[in-house]
Amino acid sequence: MAKVRTQDLLERFNLELVAGEDGVHREIHMSDISRPGVEMTGYFKFYPKERLQLLGKTELSYYNELNQEERKDRMERLCTDVTPGIVITRQMDIPEELLIACREAGVPLMRSPHKTTRVISRLTNFLETKFAPFTAIHGVLVDIYGIGVLITGQSGVGKSETALELVKRGHRLVADDSVEIRQEDFDTLIGNSPPLIEHLLEIRGLGIINVMTLFGAGAVRSYKRITLVINLELWDQKKQYDRLGLDEDKKKIMDVELPQVTVPVRPGRNLAVIIEVAAMNFRLKRMGVNAAEEFSERLTQVIDRDQAEED
Template sequence: MSKVRTQDLLDQFNLEIVAGEDGVHREISTSDISRPGMEMAGYFKYYPSERLQLLGKTELSFFNELKEEDKKDRAAKLCTDITPGIVITRGMEVPDALIKAASEAGVPIMRSPHKTTRVISRLTNFLETKFAPFTAIHGVLVDVYGVGVLITGQSGVGKSETALELVKRGHRLVADDSVEIRQEDYDTLIGNSPSLIEHLLEIRGLGIINVMTLFGAGAVRSFKRITYCINLELWEKNKQYDRLGLEEETMKIMDVEIPKATVPVRPGRNLAVIIEVAAMNFRLKRMGVNAAEEFSHRLTGMIDENKAGSPKGGFPGADV
């Protein structure tokens, strides 16, 4: 999880610093944002002082109607030594009492010209992305027909070579060798490449190649939501592989379970085409079309018809 400071908000959203410039390096420890309505009324028992504070039209209108003594009291209690900052929306004028308290406590006051709902939405999205749980997985991430396919498998099984073939077929590379994954929501995984190896592929015998330079900007993506995992493994003669597609495996990454398929690797198998078809079939399943289940229903129906046509409930010719 990366550290976020108040200065990052100033840089990211082009906010205007009004007071408390000395505190722009304060660290923000949570993605939660507080709108101190009850605090403006004087109730500070449960004041979340460690959160970023946001004052909109309602809060400032109430504050401006207070007596001068109450204004000083509320402002002093709002600006604590751990408050990372105060954001004023709609470009509204900041009360003098609040500016004075913020300057004394070193709490930065930032101002945005945008509406309160838009500001709080953008700030929350930014902070939740920064504070999202994070992990890294050895594998390749490719955007295949809009499906974020995470290709895993032991070293040397052919992940990068398969990704290269997919790029040649018009799909887009996100990350090779190491995939950085963050959980942005309870069921959303976003994958990207480490900056050091972004847009690069390692092909044994060739070395490092730059996919964007070779195939153009349309062959790469900076990040992609991971929705499907394909695990490549060397073919084992005595292992039974799923031939119908009725078995549904999953892979757990942090708190999220994603569908997974195991594809055996052996000479003569075109892995790129198999992964393309797997991605298209995955999209069909999400649309309610499952070829394996349809085949199973057909087979069950034929068996039932044969049983019904047999004199003793068995197959025709069973007594011969």
């Protein structure tokens, strides 16, 4: 799991550090953000002290109605030795009791000029991306007509050569050889290339080429959502391959099942064109147009008509 420190939030979102400079290297261990409204009333039994704390207009308005002793107590209990940071939104004035408590406990106190909902949304999206489940798969990821196509198959089957032909046809390379995949939602997989081999493509007999240098910045992209898997395998005469497209295979990556198409490889087959058409056909299916089902319905109608004529 990636390490996220409070310092990362300061740099990423340009937050103002008001106090607690000694604690900017505290680690954040979860994407959940707490708004300690109940805690302002004095109820700390279930206080999630290990979360990033966010104080908005509601929390501070209630706080300002407390007496001096209650204010001091709330802020001292809010600042613990594991609290990664406290964020004040709307550029609101910071209570003196909070400043003192953050300095004494070493809790980073930050301030943002933006609205509370916007700050929560941006911080949560950033943290969920960082803490998303992660894996790596041997394959090639290409953006074809807006469809993130993950090309898999055994080593030497022709994945990189096919990706090169797809790039020449105007599509964009995301990753070659190793695809880093993170699950950002229950049904969303985002793939990218390891930094060491980003924009690079390995072609046997030719070596390593830089796709961005050869074909321009429009031929690559940094990341892409994966929606279709194309599995390349050497042609097996004993195996029965799908000829209509009615069968729908699935490939499970982490907790997400993706549609998978198996394409047999043999001399004379233009894999780049086949994969390109597979991506376009996948888009049509999502739009409600399924050629295989239409053919099956036509065939059923012809059979029913012939049987009716015989009767």
